[in-house]
Amino acid sequence: MADTDTSGTLDEALERVHGTGPEFEGWLTNHAPMTVEALVRHGQARLVHRWLDAYRHRTEELPGTNTRIDAGNWRELLGDPGHLGDWIAYFTREVAERPWRDVLAEWWPRLLPGITGGSTHPVIRTGHAVRTLLADGDSAPRTAELGHALGYWAARHQPLAAPTTLAGAAGPEEALAAVPAVPDPHGGIRARFAQLPATAGWPAAASALRRPEGPEEARGTLTALVEAAVARYPHHAQGGPVMLVHAATAPNAVLRTLPALPRELWAPSLAAAWEASAAVTAAYAPARPAEAVPAGRATLDEAFEQAALHGDAHAIKLADTALDTGGPAALAAVARACELIEPAG
Template structure:
């Protein structure tokens, strides 16, 4: 990853002058996309991509009233307070090591993973990845504060609790999940159907429970792989929103190394529940025909996603490259899932 040119930090500073959402509720994908672009050798494209993307973004919302250690709970899940949340978390990462701040807030925010269609946790995952791997420059630490603040403002629990207790693999459990009755709805309306969807909870809880932190990490990787593979065949249910069934658990996986190990198993449980929920709300019933794309390297796949330009396509390609890196010979299905997204999602003009 090229962090010597300053491109990533410059891009993050540009984006921190914009709000976390636009057009009412759409998430600002800029920080996530530019981190992925830089990581995969596309630094030269970042500012041109941002020039186009920032045209649609909005200003930072006005602050309401300051938050502190005595009153933050009353503002949890209040999107009107997002700027208050960012300021509060920015003070915390200025006063304490960012890992300590993350360890404090992760268990508080994790139950609200469904907020803003899981975009906040995905943004946190990108921020943590660069902090762990590339250094702790000020714009990167500030990005973590922005990501955590967005999550706090959009904190939304899933409407059903999932307690894995079976023997199924994540791939088998995803395949067994029933779909909600009406998939032509906004995210929260789709998730609200889960408690009344016959057989959903049993299928979600059929996945095996991990025994220890390392097993939780390995099973979370299996969730990411299974959700990425499933997109290849069933991504046409909702090509954009189903991306998050893979990218949200991958964000949690990326964050685990920065967290205390006792948080790994609970993190798996919540990430699995989110992936299962999104699969039932947005996955199609019938599989697509096989994708005939020819053999491409991971780098070539990501270059195609960069040319395509859509932030969701870029982020799914980023996750697919993670999955492909976990096996010596790569993972053709994961890379093909990224290419499927380029077919299903409209490219940026």
């Protein structure tokens, strides 16, 4: 559990963030809640308010409400970003009135099919929120953050037109290596995802990962998937240094959430995490892998500090996930992100 001062810094930061919406300029993601959680988690709390001050110009006000979501209308409003403020209000009420684990367990299987919506940011934000609640305990700002994250996910819920399955014999490293690139490497992530049904080799690759035999194997495979995505990043990041971060951070968000979920949801969680990682990998695969990549800092703490001082939200979040995996590949991934992603400010 974080010490009182650190927890206080995070709560203060989340209270600042909750006056803003999860998006700006129409659909770009507000990375502040995820970034400040990672900074606090890894000993960089001193940078949090300075980082928020520098990021403030990107944020917009929290969207207003116009419809009360309830048991009778949620299905028709799921995936409607026009009700973003309504969804956030709904989940903010839910986590205030009910145990947050109960809300999460009820809604997790409903939201998983839309894991790639919002460029996978909603599930990533959810993973950061759950990690804080599990590690540091409840507080009003922390439970509210889970409400904001789930509301964002519900509003941006969007299943892939070409979903994946777990029906092969491959492990994560082999399965990711077999993912084909979309034919037209231009446009945003939604335009690239739309190409998946017609991408040669996608159906076979999308079903290549081995189905787990039980919850523990699902967790082990998910751990290996995160490790494989981090290890791939230094050699493939040139295809999209910002967006390919999500091939690792999205499945890691799912992995962080598993301890708060019933075990019967672990295998479906792996399946969704695989879909997110495989789809992002296909969308931003480079023409060829890089042979020479930076070695990275000597320790993981030094690597995270490098990312924190670099200041970009994606570099910080990749470093946060890399610290979970460890090893030379993690150090190289952080160094590569700091090399290719434009520093903040």
